[in-house]
Amino acid sequence: MTGASLVVTDLRVEFSGFVAVGGVSFDAHPGEVRFLIGPNGAGKTTCIDAITGLTKATGSARHGDQELLGRPVHKIVRLGVGRTFQTASVFDELTVLQNLDIAAGRHRSSFSLLRARRGVDPSIEHALEETGLTGELTTPAGILSHGQKQWLEIAMLLVQDAKVLLLDEPVAGMSQDERTATGELLQRIAAKRIVLVVEHDMDFMRRFATRVTVLHQGQVLSQGTVAEVQADPKVQEVYLGTAGAATTAAMAVVLEKEG
Amino acid sequence: MTKNQESGMTKMKPWISLGGIGVLAVLLLAVAPLVLSDHWLNNLGKYSCWAIAAVGIGLAWGRGGMLVMGQGVFFALGAYSMAMHLTLETAGDRVPGFMVLYDPLAPLPMFWEPFRSTGFTLLAIVLLPVVVAGALGYALFKRRVKGAYFAILTQALAVALATLISSTIRETGGDTGLSDFKYFFGFVLNDPANRLMVYLIAAGLLIVCLLAVWQFYRSRFGELLVATRDAEERVRFLGYDPANVKLVAFVVSALMASIGGAMFVPIVGIITPAEIGAAASILMIAGVALGGRASLFGPALGAMAVGWGQSSLGSTWPDGWPYVLGLLFIVVILFLPYGLSSLPARFAALRRRPPKEQPAPAPAPAELEEVHS
Numbered sequence A: 001m002t003g004a005s006l007v008v009t010d011l012r013v014e015f016s017g018f019v020a021v022g023g024v025s026f027d028a029h030p031g032e033v034r035f036l037i038g039p040n041g042a043g044k045t046t047c048i049d050a051i052t053g054l055t056k057a058t059g060s061a062r063h064g065d066q067e068l069l070g071r072p073v074h075k076i077v078r079l080g081v082g083r084t085f086q087t088a089s090v091f092d093e094l095t096v097l098q099n100l101d102i103a104a105g106r107h108r109s110s111f112s113l114l115r116a117r118r119g120v121d122p123s124i125e126h127a128l129e130e131t132g133l134t135g136e137l138t139t140p141a142g143i144l145s146h147g148q149k150q151w152l153e154i155a156m157l158l159v160q161d162a163k164v165l166l167l168d169e170p171v172a173g174m175s176q177d178e179r180t181a182t183g184e185l186l187q188r189i190a191a192k193r194i195v196l197v198v199e200h201d202m203d204f205m206r207r208f209a210t211r212v213t214v215l216h217q218g219q220v221l222s223q224g225t226v227a228e229v230q231a232d233p234k235v236q237e238v239y240l241g242t243a244g245a246a247t248t249a250a251m252a253v254v255l256e257k258e259g
Numbered sequence B: 001m002t003k004n005q006e007s008g009m010t011k012m013k014p015w016i017s018l019g020g021i022g023v024l025a026v027l028l029l030a031v032a033p034l035v036l037s038d039h040w041l042n043n044l045g046k047y048s049c050w051a052i053a054a055v056g057i058g059l060a061w062g063r064g065g066m067l068v069m070g071q072g073v074f075f076a077l078g079a080y081s082m083a084m085h086l087t088l089e090t091a092g093d094r095v096p097g098f099m100v101l102y103d104p105l106a107p108l109p110m111f112w113e114p115f116r117s118t119g120f121t122l123l124a125i126v127l128l129p130v131v132v133a134g135a136l137g138y139a140l141f142k143r144r145v146k147g148a149y150f151a152i153l154t155q156a157l158a159v160a161l162a163t164l165i166s167s168t169i170r171e172t173g174g175d176t177g178l179s180d181f182k183y184f185f186g187f188v189l190n191d192p193a194n195r196l197m198v199y200l201i202a203a204g205l206l207i208v209c210l211l212a213v214w215q216f217y218r219s220r221f222g223e224l225l226v227a228t229r230d231a232e233e234r235v236r237f238l239g240y241d242p243a244n245v246k247l248v249a250f251v252v253s254a255l256m257a258s259i260g261g262a263m264f265v266p267i268v269g270i271i272t273p274a275e276i277g278a279a280a281s282i283l284m285i286a287g288v289a290l291g292g293r294a295s296l297f298g299p300a301l302g303a304m305a306v307g308w309g310q311s312s313l314g315s316t317w318p319d320g321w322p323y324v325l326g327l328l329f330i331v332v333i334l335f336l337p338y339g340l341s342s343l344p345a346r347f348a349a350l351r352r353r354p355p356k357e358q359p360a361p362a363p364a365p366a367e368l369e370e371v372h373s
């Protein structure tokens, strides 16, 4: 195991009395593709919001020896924690290159901001190759396909040199091939980084997860390898019982396949 | 034409725009003095001052998304700094003109004294807007005040400052304003040669401001500013503090407004609260919107056009002019949200409209054409 881990302890988020996340603990290490799953409204996005400083939370979220909670968003990013959003949010009016260049910019001096860009940073070229976007260098991000936008977001995290990548439903709306490509991409980049994926798609989870945490109503329901989690009766109850129909169906398929 | 082009993130070769600035420089600095009468040259100087402020508004609003409705405040900082100096220079050892009318025996207000100095005055024109906009912008942007709240707040400041000046006739000349300047840093303002020099300084400063934003727009900062305008939260998640990005653009726009205000004084010969209040601030915005807020030349040319309308139609048909301006404004907002400068690009797109929807039409050079539009 190389590099620092992300350790979340007793994370709590309340929205005016409503407990969205009620004391969640989990950790993630470099080298694994870590999944956070759960039915709609389980609090997955809220967990990421809390870790990245978007939402106020109590408890602790540490990256190595750095406490993340309580810092402003941009400071947390500068500590190496990056994220994507459920809806792809790239700068539509800027080209792929400009998007990546801005993402790479936090390592530059303010003065160099006043100059025009000359050439393409090696880190950007590398991220483009990694995500298969090399041919789209001068394409405005707004006209990329949905899948490409998600890849661009991941590429932005790469040039940002994020050590922790928190990805909120990165394969939602992708075709099967795109999902496979994304999963393989995540496995590659996870070698040296912490990758935490929030996902709905059980099939995708099953294929690419190393460890899984299942959230339900703001609590950790189960934690472990894919097989362990799927064998957990509590998980089966939530997914086969009262939870959201779409997720139930998806999980049922997975459970059947697993036997 | 993609939306990109109209809203300013053109893939235009920056050198074409630079050529455009060159053409404008030749027109303003060489051609205009040869062909225009003294009267119209003076008017063009006045429009140039508004245009300088407009270039700053283009930066803050067009590229930065901050609807700066109170640029009159910064225009006033420059204008009144200059006017106080010229008033004192004109008065020499005697009582300044505005005090003779009201209370010739009163002592000169304390804050006037330093403006006797040329150096202090020039420094004030540059530093006052930087300090005021810096403090104001810091307070507002760190608190994430934006959109309509930001617009209303800046507008309210312009109203407040105009009211303050109106009500302090002993200290500032009140509604009558400051006027009758005889000298401009030692040069007699009556002399046509000196008036030409003052015009050339104003026009030259406009060119300098255009060059400054040209560099801003092609720099990484320009891209970051557009990104902040379009998705402030996203920028935060890339490790930047958007407040700082906006602050830089806001301070630069305030500085430009102050420079415009400072040159306005020797050219027009009078400064009053009416020139810096709500109506004046909105007129500056109107010019920028007409011309095209996110383009390089749109704000300056729009401001000049509105200034020209103001002094031609506005004086021959004062009752009708506000309606003409209002109507023009509505038409542009409705049909050309990116201003008149997006017109050539629109036409080009119409002419070469592909048979079916196509993803990325090649960008066409539009900005040079703006110079002639």
Ligand SMILES: Nc1ncnc2c1ncn2[C@@H]1O[C@H](COP(=O)(O)OP(=O)(O)O)[C@@H](O)[C@H]1O
Pocket (backbone or CB within 6 Å): A015, A018, A020, A038, A039, A040, A041, A042, A043, A044, A045, A046, A047
């Ligand atoms: N800003 C907010 N204000 C109030 N309630 C919220 C807010 N954000 C999320 N919630 C609630 O918190 C719960 C968890 O939401 P979320 O984390 O988005 O779930 P998911 O697991 O689907 O990502 C939901 O019940 C949601 O309605």
Ligand SMILES: [Mg+2]
Pocket (backbone or CB within 6 Å): A044, A045, A046, A086
């Ligand atoms: Mg969610």
